[in-house]
Amino acid sequence: xxxxxxxxxxxxxxxxxxxxxxxxxxxxxxxxxxxxxxxxxxxxxxxxxxxxxxxxxxxxxxxxxxxxxxxxxxxxxxxxxxxxxxxxxxxxxxxxxxxxxxxxxxxxx
Amino acid sequence: xxxxxxxxxxxxxxxxxxxxxxxxxxxxxxxxxxxxxxxxxxxxxxxxxxxxxxxxxxxxxxxxxxxxxxxxxxxxxxxxxxxxxxxxxxxxxxxxxxxxxxxxxxxxxxxxxxxxxxxxxxxxxxxxxxxxxxxxxxxxxxxxxxxxxxxxxxxxxxxxxxxxxxxxxxxxxxxxxxxxxxxxxxxxxxxxxxxxxxxxxxxxxxxxxxxxxxxxxxxxxxxxxxxxxxxxxxxxxxxxxxxxxxxxxxxxxxxxxxxxxxxxxxxxxxxxxxxxxxxxxxxxxxxxxxxxxxxxxxxxxxxxxxxxxxxxxxxxxxxxxxxxxxxxxxxxxxxxxxxxxxxxxxxxxxxxxxxxxxxxxxxxxxxxxxxxxxxxxxxxxxxxxxxxxxxxxxxxxxxxxxxxxxxxxxxxxxxxxxxxxxxxxxxxxxxxxxxxxxxxxxxxxxxxx
Numbered sequence: 001x002x003x004x005x006x007x008x009x010x011x012x013x014x015x016x017x018x019x020x021x022x023x024x025x026x027x028x029x030x031x032x033x034x035x036x037x038x039x040x041x042x043x044x045x046x047x048x049x050x051x052x053x054x055x056x057x058x059x060x061x062x063x064x065x066x067x068x069x070x071x072x073x074x075x076x077x078x079x080x081x082x083x084x085x086x087x088x089x090x091x092x093x094x095x096x097x098x099x100x101x102x103x104x105x106x107x108x109x
Numbered sequence: 110x111x112x113x114x115x116x117x118x119x120x121x122x123x124x125x126x127x128x129x130x131x132x133x134x135x136x137x138x139x140x141x142x143x144x145x146x147x148x149x150x151x152x153x154x155x156x157x158x159x160x161x162x163x164x165x166x167x168x169x170x171x172x173x174x175x176x177x178x179x180x181x182x183x184x185x186x187x188x189x190x191x192x193x194x195x196x197x198x199x200x201x202x203x204x205x206x207x208x209x210x211x212x213x214x215x216x217x218x219x220x221x222x223x224x225x226x227x228x229x230x231x232x233x234x235x236x237x238x239x240x241x242x243x244x245x246x247x248x249x250x251x252x253x254x255x256x257x258x259x260x261x262x263x264x265x266x267x268x269x270x271x272x273x274x275x276x277x278x279x280x281x282x283x284x285x286x287x288x289x290x291x292x293x294x295x296x297x298x299x300x301x302x303x304x305x306x307x308x309x310x311x312x313x314x315x316x317x318x319x320x321x322x323x324x325x326x327x328x329x330x331x332x333x334x335x336x337x338x339x340x341x342x343x344x345x346x347x348x349x350x351x352x353x354x355x356x357x358x359x360x361x362x363x364x365x366x367x368x369x370x371x372x373x374x375x376x377x378x379x380x381x382x383x384x385x386x387x388x389x390x391x392x393x394x395x396x397x398x399x400x401x402x403x404x405x406x407x408x409x410x411x412x413x414x415x416x417x418x419x420x421x422x423x424x425x426x427x428x429x430x431x432x433x434x435x436x437x438x439x440x441x442x443x444x445x446x447x448x449x450x451x452x453x454x455x456x457x458x459x460x461x462x463x464x465x466x467x468x469x470x471x472x473x474x475x476x477x478x479x480x481x482x483x484x485x486x487x488x489x490x491x492x493x494x495x496x497x498x499x500x501x502x503x504x505x506x507x508x509x510x511x512x513x514x515x516x517x518x519x520x521x522x523x524x525x526x527x528x529x530x531x532x533x534x535x536x537x538x539x540x541x542x543x544x545x546x547x548x549x550x551x552x553x554x555x556x557x558x
Contacts (some may be wrong), residue, residue, distance in 0.1 A: 017244055019331050
């Protein structure tokens with residue numbers, strides 16, 4: 001192959017600089033029809049006033065959806081702190097144990 | 110729940126975790142600077158409906174799943190002039206803003222001669238984009254960065270370090286904007302032309318500069334850590350890549366200290382690469398006097414109190430912190446002449462650099478960890494009892510959590526009395542060291558290069 005471009009300058013045939021994706025795809029659960037009577041788990045990374053935000057959400061959601069229940073963030077611990085990996089590993093089991101129907105996870109910022 | 114400015118990062122992370130359709134509820138604004146009234150209003154009027162919508166209909170601000178064509182390893186993806194290749198790579202965010210060396214097959218193959226590892230060998234997975242780092246694509250990015258082929262074993266060791274789970278490279282995009290510092294130890298530093306003397310942290314020497322550049326480029330390409338427009342890198346202000354450093358092992362040997370490689374658990378003479386995070390650098394610290402305590406006092410003040418004193422709070426939040434002290438050779442000589450070892454200096458800093466507990470807590474809160482309480486961390490056993498010797502909020506607590514967590518290396522201008530401190534980012538990027546693996550015919554290869 002001619003290794004010059006049409007303009008006569010050197011041409012370079014180059015390879016891809018990225019790597020194969022190792023993403024494992026997962027299918028999300030179906031959304032809830034309604035929050036009445038449902039159990040909502042709170043996952044918090046102990047930053048950015050998440051506790052205040054959760055307190056407001058709890059109050060407002062409870063007023064709107066009878067029987068809604070919350071698993072407080074203290075059950076799961078600080079998911080961004082010194083024990084992040086150990087605590088994150090326990091989340092699935094705790095969600096099952098406490099009968100969680102859905103999760104509110106915060107704060108990404 | 111994601112604040113507005115982090116939506117793009119959330120999309121990249123969600124996609125990298127295989128959940129591009131995850132429902133995300135946007136908090137409109139910056140939670141840390143809102144008044145309580147504004148926070149309440151935003152949560153009630155804007156966040157709450159988005160959360161309900163996300164839980165009941167799965168809608169919200171989501172990433173879009175995109176199928177991507179992945180070329181085979183040796184496939185040519187583009188042909189063009191130097192400028193055309195650079196434009197093509199820049200548009201696809203495969204570059205870093207500087208001109209790259211076009212990664213042709215001939216150049217990559219030349220790199221691969223300097224390792225006997227299979228090009229397909231997977232070194233690790235690089236979150237958050239979760240691409241696989243292989244010997245091949247490390248060589249490709251090494252070519253692009255302007256590295257010489259013989260640097261490949263060092264590049265491989267550096268990537269082994271950052272893909273070690275202990276390094277937590279998945280947090281490389283956090284807002285402090287930390288950067289990875291590579292330190293090379295052992296005879297290979299001289300063999301490859303690493304500089305450890307005056308201006309050690311400046312661009313200029315090919316080994317130091319291109320290898321430092323390589324790591325940032327590699328993180329962009331494999332980990333997805335671009336800042337604008339993609340957003341996996343959310344360093345608020347950030348910093349440039351750091352040139353790789355080498356310890357001045359001749360100076361260390363001359364004063365009878367053990368080299369940094371031995372501090373890291375290896376044998377003197379081992380070729381190792383250590384990578385750690387750097388979130389801030391101290392002012393240049395000038396110390397004088399033939400009295401060693403005067404040197405220790407100023408280092409404790411400028412590097413300990415002023416540079417590290419602020420960020421120690423975040424170290425406490427995560428109960429983990431590894432600042433690095435780069436001592437000028439003449440300063441190290443003063444300490445050694447007075448009979449001090451590196452451990453003696455570490456212990457001095459641990460004992461003598463303190464901060465008020467109330468101030469540390471305040472620093473931590475403003476950075477974001479609004480749930481942090483020093484006493485709670487002591488009760489959990491995550492901070493030592495030295496942090497809660499009384500209830501007095503103004504009690505003094507250690508800036509350095511453990512003396513053995515203070516790294517010390519010797520480098521810089523032998524003719525000046527200057528040292529510097531490198532502040533690390535808690536559990537994100539603790540020092541991780543890996544051996545540099547050389548081929549059996551390494552010397553012959555080096556002689557021919």
